[in-house]
Amino acid sequence: MNHKVFYISTGLDKSHYGGSIVAKANLNAILSNSKLRTTYFAVHRNPMDGAIKIPTTNSRLGTALANILLMCATLSPKGFLRLLRSIKQEQPDVVWLDSSLFGIFIPFIRLLSKQTKIVCFFHNIETDLVRVYAKQNFLYWIAYVATLLNERLSAKYADRVVTIQKQDGEQLKRKYFLKRYACVNATITDVFADTANQVSEASDALDVRYFLFVGSDFPPNIEALRFLNNLVAPELKRSKIIAVGNGLDKYRSEFTNIDIKGRVEKIAPYYHNAIAALAPLFTGGGMKVKVAEALMFNRGVIASTFGSIGYENVEHPVIQIIDNPTEFAHCIENYDFDLGEKPREYYLKYFSPQSTDVSVKKIIEELLNQ
Numbered sequence: 001m002n003h004k005v006f007y008i009s010t011g012l013d014k015s016h017y018g019g020s021i022v023a024k025a026n027l028n029a030i031l032s033n034s035k036l037r038t039t040y041f042a043v044h045r046n047p048m049d050g051a052i053k054i055p056t057t058n059s060r061l062g063t064a065l066a067n068i069l070l071m072c073a074t075l076s077p078k079g080f081l082r083l084l085r086s087i088k089q090e091q092p093d094v095v096w097l098d099s100s101l102f103g104i105f106i107p108f109i110r111l112l113s114k115q116t117k118i119v120c121f122f123h124n125i126e127t128d129l130v131r132v133y134a135k136q137n138f139l140y141w142i143a144y145v146a147t148l149l150n151e152r153l154s155a156k157y158a159d160r161v162v163t164i165q166k167q168d169g170e171q172l173k174r175k176y177f178l179k180r181y182a183c184v185n186a187t188i189t190d191v192f193a194d195t196a197n198q199v200s201e202a203s204d205a206l207d208v209r210y211f212l213f214v215g216s217d218f219p220p221n222i223e224a225l226r227f228l229n230n231l232v233a234p235e236l237k238r239s240k241i242i243a244v245g246n247g248l249d250k251y252r253s254e255f256t257n258i259d260i261k262g263r264v265e266k267i268a269p270y271y272h273n274a275i276a277a278l279a280p281l282f283t284g285g286g287m288k289v290k291v292a293e294a295l296m297f298n299r300g301v302i303a304s305t306f307g308s309i310g311y312e313n314v315e316h317p318v319i320q321i322i323d324n325p326t327e328f329a330h331c332i333e334n335y336d337f338d339l340g341e342k343p344r345e346y347y348l349k350y351f352s353p354q355s356t357d358v359s360v361k362k363i364i365e366e367l368l369n370q
Helices: 018-031 060-068 077-090 105-112 126-136 140-157 166-176 219-235 268-273 289-296 325-333 342-351 353-368
Strands: 003-009 036-042 094-097 117-122 160-163 210-214 240-244 259-262 277-279 301-303 319-321
Touching: 003 018, 003 077, 003 353, 018 036, 018 289, 018 353, 036 077, 060 140, 077 105, 094 105, 094 353, 105 117, 105 140, 117 140, 117 353, 126 140, 126 219, 140 166, 160 166, 160 353, 210 219, 210 268, 210 289, 219 240, 219 277, 219 325, 277 289, 289 301, 289 342, 301 325, 342 353
Parallel strands: 003 036, 003 094, 094 117, 117 160, 210 240, 210 277, 240 259, 277 301, 301 319
Antiparallel strands: none
């Protein structure tokens, strides 16, 4: 008999960013198990093909009102009730909540489908991130309260908590007295073979020595760009920094020492012609998917200590760890490593879908056998 799984995520959309990459990798790991019948729901306005679209809020006011009702991640009351109705009707064996922001579902699932096992995947410690916004705008404290409640419900009452790296799991243990958690590394689908021969879309990519930063408009990424723009880029003489990511266009006037490309249709050409990737992250949580992506495209990475969390198995010089801005700039200017296929080898061993498939399969089988 095939077991029924519901997969609920905010990351099942048509965009390309860290959370979406991880959400799709986890979903693909579940779909690869022929013993499971999986239905996947996208809490997103622009869902990917195959996903069942769940109604979301349509404005900031709507999102704020939903937050007052303790719903997060643009989930609308209509979408909340739609999912509960499906759970009651279908009685799934497992519900995989692909965000700690969905903790509000857990007590209702317990009432409506008593045999259902619940997995909650923590992409980040969300309260740490929302607190950054709340300090900038007091209206975000409404979102913070909703986030805190959902995170608490997820950590305390899910049958299995899954984190993307050990540090997040240990923080949850301290914060919510979590007794047990599983860890699933960030993985990314291997598209290297499909993109290696693409012609660069970057007009100056072939005759300029550049290093690549990839990241969307997200507080830890903007902090990293300020570090690069204000402290690193002014020291560069023969190298430049290109930044690619959704929503970065509005920072062009602020980050004048960096070539901001913003959203691009294809990321592969930018990796293909880059000397190396940059990941000077200092805050946030989770595991930096941009690092795994760079390894997949066979590029080395210059990262901060925080940005390299979760990649302890990757040795120097494939990942170089530097926190000092002067030393960071010096490394860029003098970067001349022949890494061969080493970045790809690390990717294939630790951060390819095959490694996720094994971990996710084990988590679900353990729950079903309880």
